[in-house]
Amino acid sequence: AQKVTQAQTEISVVEKEDVTLDCVYETRDTTYYLFWYKQPPSGELVFLIRRNSFDEQNEISGRYSWNFQKSTSSFNFTITASQVVDSAVYFCALSEEETGANNLFFGTGTRLTVIP
Amino acid sequence: DGGITQSPKYLFRKEGQNVTLSCEQNLNHDAMYWYRQDPGQGLRLIYYSQIVNDFQKGDIAEGYSVSREKKESFPLTVTSAQKNPTAFYLCASSRTSGRGTSYNEQFFGPGTRLTVL
Numbered sequence: 001a002q003k004v005t006q007a008q009t010e011i012s013v014v015e016k017e018d019v020t021l022d023c024v025y026e027t028r029d030t031t032y033y034l035f036w037y038k039q040p041p042s043g044e045l046v047f048l049i050r051r052n053s054f055d056e057q058n059e060i061s062g063r064y065s066w067n068f069q070k071s072t073s074s075f076n077f078t079i080t081a082s083q084v085v086d087s088a089v090y091f092c093a094l095s096e097e098e099t100g101a102n103n104l105f106f107g108t109g110t111r112l113t114v115i116p
Numbered sequence: 117d118g119g120i121t122q123s124p125k126y127l128f129r130k131e132g133q134n135v136t137l138s139c140e141q142n143l144n145h146d147a148m149y150w151y152r153q154d155p156g157q158g159l160r161l162i163y164y165s166q167i168v169n170d171f172q173k174g175d176i177a178e179g180y181s182v183s184r185e186k187k188e189s190f191p192l193t194v195t196s197a198q199k200n201p202t203a204f205y206l207c208a209s210s211r212t213s214g215r216g217t218s219y220n221e222q223f224f225g226p227g228t229r230l231t232v233l
Contacts, residue, residue, distance in 0.1 A: 004158075009156070035221075037224075042226065043204065043206075043229075044224055044225065044226045044227060045159075045208075045224040046224075047222075050221060091158060091159070103161065104149075104159075104222060106158035106159040106160075107158055108156055108157060108158040109156075
């Protein structure tokens with residue numbers, strides 16, 4: 001069963017628009033971790049954020065913000081005032097404490113294109 | 117600079133040949149991982165190693181082999197048994213995180229794109 005679902009395969013926005021990337025997860029573990037990674041065209045994955053299951057506080061980092069809602073099993077990522085440099089593939093991922101960090105379940109990714 | 121290096125960035129091989137992908141880290145991490153990325157499928161875990169001289173199969177280990185003789189190095193061999201080896205391969209490392217422990221962030225290398233002709 002898919003543990004992390006990113007239903008949006010590709011999104012295109014015009015520069016300066018806001019955009020939200022959706023992530024829905026599935027787990028039976030009570031302690032788990034959620035992540036977002038960015039993969040620019042160079043290919044390397046860049047860590048953006050980690051959130052544990054006991055911390056539902058939303059987080060803002062510059063133009064990035066994350067909305068974690070356990071009630072809907074979602075961990076959405078919003079980019080405000082998008083820029084061309086935000087163009088990349090974004091992955092949401094889940095790690096369950098029961099199975100340890102060895103199993104980092106990735107979604108299939110959302111390709112974001114920001115048009116100048 | 118601390119980080120993970122993978123070489124080469126692009127690799128071409130003929131069908132039926134084994135090929136070894138290099139992964140080196142100087143972050144003093146105990147754990148290392150290999151992932152495979154195919155278009156539209158995200159990343160899938162091939163092998164991981166929590167400590168030197170020990171490694172475990174991930175979700176798609178068939179057709180691959182690894183070794184972990186040194187803490188800094190975790191080479192991946194794509195054997196001729198791997199039916200569809202053309203893919204992008206990513207190596208990662210982290211501090212040790214075993215079952216029932218808090219998660220430690222994984223740091224990724226730049227990847228190797230393998231094409232089998």
